Amino acid sequence: MAEVGTSGGRKVAVVGAALSDCGRLDDATPYGLHAQAARRALADAGLDPRQVNGFGSAGLGTLAPVEVAEYLGLRPTWVDSTAVGGSTWEVMAAHAADAIAAGHADAVLLVYGSTARADIRAGRRTGDLSFGARGPLQFEVPYGHTLIAKYAMAARRHMVEHGTTIEQLAQVAVQARANAALNPEAMFRTPLTVDEVLAGPMIADPFTKLHCCLRSDGGAAVLLAAEEYVRDCRTAPVWVLGTGEHVSHAAMSQWPDFTVSPAAVSGRLAFERAGVRPEEMDFAELYDAFTYMTLVTLEDLGFCAKGEGGAFVERGRLRVAGGELPVNTDGGGLSCQHPGMRGLFLLVEAVRQLRGEAGERQVRGRDGQIARLGVASGTGGWFCSSGTVVLGR
DSSP states (O other), X not given: OOOTTTTSSOOEEEEEEEEOOOBOOTTOXXXXXXXXXXXXXXXXHTOOGGGOOEEEOOSSSTTHXXXXXXXXXXXXXXXXXXXXXXXXXXXXXXXXXXXXXXXXXXXXXXEEEXXXXXXXXXXXXXXXXTOOXXXXXXXXXXXXXXXXXXXXXXXXXXXXHHOOOHHHHHHHHHHHHXXXXXXXXXXXXXXXXXXXXXXXXXXXXXXXXXXXXXXXXXXXXXXXXXXXXXGGOSSOOEEEEEEEEEEOOSSGGGOSOTTOOTHHHHHHHHHXXXXXXXXXXXEEEEOOSBHHHHHHHHHHTTSSOTTOHHHHTSTTTTOTTTOSSOBSTTOHHHHTOOOSOTHHHHHHHHHHHHHTOOGGGOOBOTTSSBXXXXXXXXXXXXXXXXXXXXXXX
């Protein structure tokens, strides 16, 4: 493993990570969930809010980092409001790590909260998932080309080109549920079978309901800090070893290959900068709004060759219990929680695994000890963007 901080400047660690209450929260507000997650992350680190001089937020209004920082009583001198969909938080973590390494910030709090489920139940509009009919998207939106349809098209392309089967895609959902069964915080813990996934109502061919993520409320927060803060923290540091980011397309017509996601670039950069190889990872936390996302991201991060994702996910490889590469160890967006942009939840779970705080779902490394290396990779839009972060203890 490469020495921490080989890119120059100060070493950077995640020193606090926490979730707000999650699941069905009919009386919660997005601001309240931001605050709850932020307070818990700061308490987890044992740092005073006055030590935080960097802040990142997205997904809540036009002035998200300004409004949320004010609500939290923060007056940061470094801010980020990057918004690239589900990969926002891995990309923002990369920006924060660079800022800390360069001395532009000392402690950066990233926080997100959403009442996506409560808003739907109350009949409140929660955003236009067609992303409007502006710019290049104006040529797709009139034909009813929804977000899920774009993912479904990509999955079909992979099935045609590489022989991937619907049963293999269903295995992703089955194994995510098996991991969720070990997580008392997961929304759905009842075991699934491939037949149950296939028998569900069709949402967008080839995706039945259980190929798609759930909808929840919830928030998450992560606190990154310079190496000199670590000695004052309550918890063991989880070091940021390498990061990568990449954007691909907005219009489907501009996507060169439906079977290759931008994680192919962000992952390569992150592993190269960390000085490690994919096969050294003890686990992977991958954005999984749909089963196909997990499969193609595994390929593009280098865990298997292109076209071999279907075979790779068979035989329980993704399970915490007995799997060769535990993936989405909390149950993922398919079974644990998915309040919108889930990328920050990936980082929280990765930190918990590397600290040995995951309880029944704790991953063990090759030496039988708690996991030493992990990767979190978020995907935004319809494979429009990707951010990958390699972490180690």
